[in-house]
Amino acid sequence: EPEVTQTPSHQVTQMGQEVILRCVPISNHLYFYWYRQILGQKVEFLVSFYNNEISEKSEIFDDQFSVERPDGSNFTLKIRSTKLEDSAMYFCASNSLLETQYFGPGTRLLVL
């Protein structure tokens, strides 16, 4: 069964460093998303991406964040200058026109 994959599974970085989180959505899906979950809290929406552009973003998704689909398979989230409060689990998700979003296993980001 097709699945969303994410790399790396864990990332530790120093405050102020740039990180890139990578995702490979399910191949025939058209809509892509990033969510984050701070430990012990609910899952929060960051950004959605369709037709090679951002379709919606939350107030969390400020200028420090960017997304890109550099080729036909990868979908990346870049955090330009990480802060301590960026420590969280980051989930990539995708869906086709059938509306169910499927999630990747997540990347656990720790900012020191």
Added chain:
Amino acid sequence: AQTVTQSQPEMSVQEAETVTLSCTYDTSESDYYLFWYKQPPSRQMILVIRQEAYKQQNATENRFSVNFQKAAKSFSLKISDSQLGDAAMYFCACRTSGSRLTFGEGTQLTVNP
């Protein structure tokens, strides 16, 4: 915009028994979808069940079923014959067509042997 509320931070059930997790939501849209996701300790988000708002029939997936009360904006999850592997955090979520998922706060389910 949607809001989703789960009023039970924690629930417990005996193995083989039935448990119901509550969820209420609010949306101004007439076309929307409701979901329950399970998050085990690995923290992966796993789809449990989905319900289209336009369908009157409650969705069922094996031991999992929902009670969808559209007028009351209620969407509860019933787990029958609970198993140890059902222990996880359960999130209720709502989305309108083409948009983000909005999640509730989650309910931590413990299954006692």
